[in-house]
Amino acid sequence: MNRIKRIRSGVEITLDGDVTSLLAQLVSHVDAVLEPPPAADPLETVVGLRGQAPPVPDDPAEARLLPEAYRDDDEAAAEFRRRASDDLRSTKRDAAQVVLTTIPTGGGRVVLTEGQVDAWLRTLTDVRLVLGTHLDLTDDEAADELEYLAGTDPRRPMADTYLFLGHLQESLVQVLL
Numbered sequence: 001m002n003r004i005k006r007i008r009s010g011v012e013i014t015l016d017g018d019v020t021s022l023l024a025q026l027v028s029h030v031d032a033v034l035e036p037p038p039a040a041d042p043l044e045t046v047v048g049l050r051g052q053a054p055p056v057p058d059d060p061a062e063a064r065l066l067p068e069a070y071r072d073d074d075e076a077a078a079e080f081r082r083r084a085s086d087d088l089r090s091t092k093r094d095a096a097q098v099v100l101t102t103i104p105t106g107g108g109r110v111v112l113t114e115g116q117v118d119a120w121l122r123t124l125t126d127v128r129l130v131l132g133t134h135l136d137l138t139d140d141e142a143a144d145e146l147e148y149l150a151g152t153d154p155r156r157p158m159a160d161t162y163l164f165l166g167h168l169q170e171s172l173v174q175v176l177l
Contacts, residue, residue, distance in 0.1 A: 004171045010111045011175055017107030022161065024103050026127045031096040033062050033130065034089045053082035061130040065092065092126055095119040117172055124169045131162040 003014040015023070037054045039045045056077075057063040066085060070076040098119035104110045112120065135155055137143050146159040153159075 002168075004168075004175050006175045007111065010113045011117050011172065012109060012111050013104075013172075014109045015104060015107055019164075020103050020105065020107050024100060024105075026131075026161070026165075027096050027099050027103075027123055030065070030123070030126050030130055031093055031100070033059065034065060034093050034096070034126075036086050036089050050082045050086065053078035054085055056081075061133045064129045064133045065126055092122070095122045096126070099123045114176070117176065121169060121172055124165050124172075128162055128165050128169070131158055131165070135159060135162060137162075 002016055002019055003012075005012050040051060044050045056068065057066060066088060068077045069080040069084075095118075098116055102110050102112060102116055102120075132143065135142075135146065135158055137146075143162075146155075146163055149156050149159050
């Protein structure tokens with residue numbers, strides 16, 4: 001039984017073992033996608049600023065997680081990637097690590113602080129962005145149509161996961177209100 005409720009010490013989530021296993025796999029995948037490209041100079045890593053902009057990601061899912069800041073200005077977009085892409089990756093990966101360390105292994109109950117819930121919400125968004133990219137979702141209408149996929153459609157399992165994670169996100173938001 002999957003359950004989310006507000007309690008005095010935070011937000012209590014109870015998840016089935018199958019759900020926690022799938023969630024851990026998906027979050028681990030997103031974390032791996034966000035691994036930064038190697039820096040040309042080790043000092044860049046220490047300073048936190050690259051000498052050159054990392055390339056635009058080839059992987060559509062990675063590009064969706066790290067969209068171009070300036071679509072009409074290649075120079076400004078490259079400068080933004082040079083200055084901010086590693087920080088953005090790090091922030092997203094930190095949130096993913098919070099989720100991975102708080103998922104109740106094998107299922108069960110976990111109590112999350114509001115900060116941890118925020119990390120869950122951000123990470124669930126990232127996982128859904130990756131799934132949405134693989135499902136070729138381009139707008140809300142395409143996402144709404146997922147509910148009507150035939151059971152034999154090969155996208156059905158991924159669509160069900162996408163929809164479930166949306167429900168989980170919505171439930172977390174509702175319990176915070």
